[in-house]
Amino acid sequence: MEFPVGFMPKLWSFISFLPFFFLLLILGLLKATIICPFAVAIIVIGNSAVIIGLWVAHVLWTYYCVARTKRFGMVLKTLMLICLPVPLFLGPIVGIVGSLLGGIGYGFFSPLLATFEAVGSGVVDKFYHCMMDGCWPTIERSCMVVQDFTNFCFHSYFSYMDELRENLPPDEKPLDVKLSLLPSCLLVIIIGVPIDVMLITSIAIWKSPYMLFRGWKRLLEDLIGREGPFLETMCVPFAGLAITLWPLAVVGAVIAASISSLFLGLYSGVIVHQEDSMKMGFAYIVAVVSLFDEYVNDLLYLREGSCLPRPRYCRKMTMTHTHERKNSGESNGNDMKYKREAKPIHEWKSLEHNDMNDMKYRRDGPQNLRFISQQTRTLKEKLQLYKPVQVWDWLFKSCEINGRILLRDGLISVKDIEECLMKDNSKTLTIKLPAWTLLQCLLTSAKSNSDGLVISDDTELTSMNKPRDKVFEWFYGPLLIMKEQLKNLEWKETEEVCLKGLVIRCKNEIPEEWDSSGFPSNDNVRRAQLQAIIRRLQGIVVSLSRIPTFRRRFRNVVKHLYVEALHASASGSHVGGNLIPKNSGNYLIQSTHVDLDKSSSNVNHRACQDENMV
Structure with a gap:
């Protein structure tokens, strides 16, 4: 060192x-x-x-x-x-x-x-x-x-x-x-829970010294090299406290492994019911111990795979685990083939180089940990990984900009805003406005031939810089699929302009609903494909609306739009095709005067924002 x-x-x-x-x-x-x-x-x-x-x-x-x-x-x-x-x-x-x-x-x-x-x-x-x-x-x-x-x-x-x-x-x-399988499920659970709890807890206790000393070694290396938690001076005392309390973290990991082994043993009954086989349930009892051992080895940078047996416990289970690929002798070829199919040709060599570095890192162990952490930190700085909250902020800012445009074009009215603020049940705003925002993002990404999602003029979410968050992955993957579907439809400018009104005004359930809408294409198959994408986007928005912070932040967006409508009415201008009376919405201002007063100070600044943000 x-x-x-x-x-x-x-x-x-x-x-x-x-x-x-x-x-x-x-x-x-x-x-x-x-x-x-x-x-x-x-x-x-x-x-x-x-x-x-x-x-x-x-x-x-x-x-x-x-x-x-x-x-x-x-x-x-x-x-x-x-x-x-x-x-x-x-x-x-x-x-x-x-x-x-x-x-x-x-x-x-x-x-x-x-x-x-x-x-x-x-x-x-x-x-x-x-x-x-x-x-x-x-x-x-x-x-x-x-x-x-x-x-x-x-x-x-x-x-x-x-x-x-x-x-x-x-x-x-x-x-x-199936009631006929319940006795078999209970029998496997009664046998599997004690075995899995005993074996998994034993493995956790056996490898806890490795976790203790390897953790201390990593923290001391970071302390001397001023990396990781020791990078900032103000964090050094807290990181030093982590060295002292690291044994407690090891004890907590052993306790967590023991508790999780109970649920892993209970899952054997699910395997019996799912596979309709008691033999598969017993195979799972043995295999889950091997899976846990391999997970601990990867976590502590020990030997690859596990020396414990891992029988096949699912009829449709693919050979994806490390030791199975290693035993079959096809690990490197299959992995490289998969990555080559998912990436362009000019990225093959870089993928091979990364795979070789990863294999070297696993083989050499933690002696080069400090140098790898330096490369990883430098790579993250160059990539500028985005956080989920940044994408969340973009969604609501884009909804506000698109809401202003829809008001100007008369696709939504002040009445819709009032219903959303008072009754909190305006489907036009709560569901269709975010759905149109996401659709516009997909159209922009498809036209720019982006590998990811273009969320602004200078921001693109790709597989390299997207947030590393499981919840974000649930929405990111389907959006990429819909973007590819839109790219294959070969868009025309007139169709995109007309689509804005169709998303807001129509239910989009049958292709014939667009007959009198002026949509340029008369192909019912194309219409059905577009309507299916719109319905999926609305379903994604429904799932997003269940996140607790969505409703509060979206109501703030609606309040901003309402304040701008009131300012427009005060100057006698038309908003959304309707002249707003100067005394309209006084009851809303009284009930939300704190938020609206804060919002009104930013109206002129927000009005100058670029409408082509999305």
């Missing part, structure tokens, strides 16, 4: 920073002690009131939807109705306890971390920000947590339950339980 150039000056900088760090720590703890009780009170009281107030409605509506659903067979439906009282009665307790723990964690750490962030580079008047940052914003965000939780309980939960009552597609069968 070599000391990097300039290590001694950095060490002196760290030592001289310690007194300043302890002063900031004392200030942060003082602020956290004052702010935490208020944040906890807001979150616990607000969430508890929502949970208790809506509990009866949740119980009744859940039983009604489960009883009326056609997605489950009679046996499974009966079992669910019998077992529902357990989660329905435990739900309020879990929600209140979770609100208490979450409120304590957020109310304490938010002011503490904000105190250290205030001394970062680029912050003006650091003394003021050290004193004030994390105080009032923590209180405001605590109120937002209650608001988002209310939206989830009042809107998203009922939306999920309503989805259960929808009719099944003709080619889909209801999910049910």
Whole structure:
């Protein structure tokens, strides 16, 4: 292990920073002690009131939807109705306890971390920000947590339950339980749970020393090389604390492995029912231990694969695991073939080079860990990985710009905005406006022959810089498929102009609905393809609308649009083809004067934004 150039000056900088760090720590703890009780009170009281107030409605509506659903067979439906009282009665307790723990964690750490962030580079008047940052914003965000939780309980939960009552597609069968397989499932579970718990816990305990010493080695390398958590001076004390508390993390990992082994053993009963074979269930009991061992080896950079046997427990299971590919001798060829089919020809050599580096890294182990981490950090800096919140911000900013354009073109009216603000049920705005925004993004990406999604003039989301988030992947993949479908349709400019009104005004259920719309193409197959894409986009928006923050942020967009409509009416201009009376919306201003006053100060600035952002 070599000391990097300039290590001694950095060490002196760290030592001289310690007194300043302890002063900031004392200030942060003082602020956290004052702010935490208020944040906890807001979150616990607000969430508890929502949970208790809506509990009866949740119980009744859940039983009604489960009883009326056609997605489950009679046996499974009966079992669910019998077992529902357990989660329905435990739900309020879990929600209140979770609100208490979450409120304590957020109310304490938010002011503490904000105190250290205030001394970062680029912050003006650091003394003021050290004193004030994390105080009032923590209180405001605590109120937002209650608001988002209310939206989830009042809107998203009922939306999920309503989805259960929808009719099944003709080619889909209801999910049910075969009573004849229950004895076999119970037998396999009784045998599998003790075996998996014992073996998986033993593997976790056996390899915990490796995790302990390899973790210490990595943290010490980062400390000397000023990498990872030791990159910023203000984070060094916290990272040093991580070295001291690393044994607790190892113990927590062993406990987590032991708890997860219980559920892995229970899943053997699902395998028996799914494969209709007790033999497959017993094979899963053995295979899951090998899978866990391979996962631990990859996590700790030990030998590839696992020496434990892994029988085939699924009839349709593909040979995708590392040791299976290794045994078959086709690992490198199959992987390279797959990547070549998914990438252009000019990227084959770079993929081969990356694969060779990855193989070398796995073979050499962690002795080159420091150099690989340097290359990874440099690569991330060049790629500028985007965060999910940045894409989330783009969606609502684009909805505001497109809403302004639709108002100007008369495709949505002020009445739609008023219904969305007062009744909160305007499908035109809540579903169709984001759907049109996503469709416009897909059209722009298709016309530019982009490998990903073009979300602005200078921003493109690709597989390299997109957010590394599982929830984002659920939406990113289908959007790419729809983009390729649109690219194959060979668009005309007149069709794109006409499509804007069709998305907003039509239900898009049958091709004949577009007969009197002026759409240039009379091909019913083409119309059906476009309508299918529009319906899928609306389905994606429905799923997005169930995210708690969606409703709050979309209402802010609608308020901005309403403020601009009021300003336009004050000047006597036409918005959306209708002259707005000057006294219209006074009741809305009285009920939302705080948000609207904040919004009105940014109206002129927002009006100057580029309408071609998307």
